[in-house]
Amino acid sequence: MSRCHAVVAVLVALVVAACGSSSKSSSTPTTAASSPTTASALSGALNVFGAASLTEAFTDEQATLKTQDPSLHLTYNFAGSQALVTQIKNGAPADVFASADQKNMKMLSDAGLVETPEVFARNQLEIAVAPGNPKHIASLADLEKPGVILVLEDPSVPAGNYARQAFQKAGLPAPQPKSNELDVKSTLAKLTSGDADAVVVYTTDVKAAGDKVQGVPIPAADNVIATYPIAVIKGTKNQAAAEAFVNEIVHGTGQQALQARGFLAPS
């Protein structure tokens, strides 16, 4: 018991700290296979990378798909879309990618890593505050008042980008958030823990948080419509299931799951 242990522990800790965020890239082989999609094709192992705001809707949909075909082994990876793009670019084993904005999807299509994306849902921004609205927030302008602790997503996160667009559309100066979180869920967590007075997230996130938060609508003129595209990753090991999953999300049961969670129809 002593310094030996400490040295070993620190070595491990430092290597993890120094190298944790680096990963090697491997170019994904491309296949041009395309097969007709049927619901019965939705079986086997499937890795779906989805924007954090899709957590609840996609998890609901998983239960539906499971009852259709119990042999489906669906694994989700939810994070900020920008983080998922980095992971996929570096060779993460994704079969399907669902982004919260066109920008991040375009980064993958420009790199030739996805097949043609399809829009499957739209979403809107909403201000979220503590229940009872103790700081009397009524508009985006109120979020820039002194004494209001505002937390947003980082500008690289789709929601953070949309939020800054909304401030701009409302003719307000660029917001100065106290923290730039890396996805909508951790942004909302700063509100529910009581450390932020207000956050800007999607209407679906406000709905999903239930009575732990209160929503303050942003007028349509200032609001930004978030467009969600989904695409099959080129070279997926389970092409049939990946296409069937995308089909379910765009045209099938996925639409009910999304709209039940407050998403708007794709058009």
Next chain:
Amino acid sequence: MMMRVPARARRSDSSVPVAARVIAVIAVLFFAIPLAGLLWRAPWSSAWSVLTSHDARQALRLSIETSLAATAIAIALGVPLAWVQARVAYPGRRVVRALTLMPMVLPPVVGGIALLLALGRRGLAGQYLDKVGVHLPFHVGGAVIAETFVAMPFLVLTVEAAFRGADRRYEDAARTLGASRWSVFRRVTLPAIRPALMAGALLCWARALGEFGATITFAGNAAGKTQTLPLFVYVTLETGNGDAAIILSLVLLAVALAVLVGLRDRWLSAI
């Protein structure tokens, strides 16, 4: 326990079987390959522009300031704690030891959540801090607290072992010669544990410098306030600027290596 290695043991020992040697090589590769990956992908030509960019320098400066502050707090609190733990027998000492070393094995993100629930604005103690105007989340203070929480056990562990290993007869002799307790600590005990204190402080500082999970969870990601170098590395990687992330990872790696080499040559061997 580190001790001087007898000359006999330094000779190569033929009793280690070949299989063990092969596995040992695999273990070395396990550590070496990730480092090679960083070096392989490092965009050396853009290193200078990355290191001199405003955001990177800001994160670097913040990291140095917060990690030094965390180390100072860890010394101020950790040395008395180590002293008591090593020398004072009391019921529950084992429980206290487990408690104070827990952050070493706890996932840092769990530590961050715990800090948020305790010291956040609506937290157990944080609600009272809020009343007197002390806010830790989203402020430099929060980053320092997160780093101290995670790093202090490294100092306590090292210094406590030194307190326990120090020969108490010198202190007893000084006392019988009429020195005050404080004077004995300053003149006899402290010099005896100094190498361990330096080693512990260095380990603690290195761990504080690399802190990520507790900081982002408790203190948030605010440029210039809580966005330390590891957070900056993570954010730049996520936002598609992999080159900057690799260069800054190498900076942290170089610091880590320098600390280990420094420890080995200067202080660890001294005890």
